[in-house]
Amino acid sequence: MAHQPYGSPDSLYEPIRYINELGGKRIRPILLLMAYNLYQEDVTPALPAAMAVEYFHNFSLMHDDIMDEAPLRRGKETVHQKFSRNAAILSGDAMLIRCFELLLQAGERNGVGAQLSILMSKASLEICEGQQMDMDFEKIESPTEAEYLEVIRKKTSCLFGVSLELGAILAGAPEMDCRALYSFGEYIGLGFQIQDDYLDVFGETVLTGKQKGGDILQGKKNFPYVHTYNKLSPPDRKEFAHQYTLAAHHQEIDHVLSFYENQNVASYVLKKQKDYLHQAMNALEGMDPEKMNGLVSFVQSLVQREF
């Protein structure tokens, strides 16, 4: 996304350029373009929409990083750290607005701008709700697994689904396909986030480039935590929650890991993740499997990634 024209004043647009050029996996625009490409050979007309979902994603990172007081993002300083908190607030706002502008531009050619934007606005509200639930979540000791999954469905999966659906709508796909791709993306998003949580605890630092047990060290309740907590008997839950707090306090994850080992958390997470991949595939029933090969192998590599 380098070399695209940004506006003025620099103080507003420089943080936007900075976060856009930080890199990242570009998963959401790739999903959008792959969905579009199922129906249209040349993906050029979908590029503004692809940029729109990446703008949305980066907007949400910029604001979430302020809220979480995160110093680093993708190994570099976060925007509020490098520029200022005010810059991160206002440039984030501008990115959210630009997301809608880009979608409307993308949809102008075939008159689907309003449809794309309504879909995006509904998804965006869900994502805000997910972020709020995630913050509220940190204050309760005993979330259920279903509650946790609902948070990540809103916070993460929703944008996976919507990226695919936007691409399909823009390409003029049948409505049934659009809905199916949304549903497919939602399951993939769940699998993706659970894998994220898995890698945090069980991943190889050499591969992930992240500190092992980062969530534990920050006291962040992820999927392994929630699953383990709910599997334990009430007295053990108390002890486990206590150990989780101590782990963050002493910066020492071994006690927590031994709980995970006793509860076979790793294999449960992997099973759960496979279930989601399976459900995702089911959502595509009725669509031409051969046409789907590229998309399916891409999302498999995403969900089963080692880094």
Next chain:
Amino acid sequence: MAHQPYGSPDSLYEPIRYINELGGKRIRPILLLMAYNLYQEDVTPALPAAMAVEYFHNFSLMHDDIMDEAPLRRGKETVHQKFSRNAAILSGDAMLIRCFELLLQAGERNGVGAQLSILMSKASLEICEGQQMDMDFEKIESPTEAEYLEVIRKKTSCLFGVSLELGAILAGAPEMDCRALYSFGEYIGLGFQIQDDYLDVFGETVLTGKQKGGDILQGKKNFPYVHTYNKLSPPDRKEFAHQYTLAAHHQEIDHVLSFYENQNVASYVLKKQKDYLHQAMNALEGMDPEKMNGLVSFVQSLVQREF
């Protein structure tokens, strides 16, 4: 706007309800409805669009108040003060999104949703640019009058213009009328903001309900400051800027007021404000003057208000 359904979780929607119910003059939705009403008898179909511009306005207040660290808004605690900074960031984001959603809904009936939203997105970006310029502005000693006016054009006037234009488009007005109303609104917005700055310095506290010279006491460079600064000779400028800083420091505005008196600032501001009203009226040339009576007398009362 009470009694409308809000969503869940409460922690996201409660700050939105709070700021919506704080009151305010509701100028922007009124302008939108009056523009609509120039072409359509029943304004009911325009209500979601009217809400959209008020949502936008309140979103920008919520985020601006964080950036300015303002403790009070409309005599009550600001959102970041009453709830939390994170709540004000995220609930503000949700209001911005809801603004687009409402506009798209409003435009669905006659297929102008995309047109309304594109206009809004372009204006919204200008407003962000204006807010950033306003913050940058505080760091320079010697802005020109033209620079100051460009900031308030973007930060304030733009939304006046766009509210009128959105109402006109939604009502199916001819394109020339839509543009004329935008231009009219822009001039009104400039007059409105200059009056705001005027009242801050020369208004009667009994009428405004605000502390006399609030901008001076906060060291905020408003229109009287910028005009005076640029009228003075270079050595006097230095002294004036120094006195302005001291005024904030000592919480004592008399020295600054004597500069304003010597430079006849009050009468200059009033003249400037009349110029804008005049230019606003010129923008309406070609439109039926009788039809415009209600709108014109409303904006006159806005620009020439005493509180």
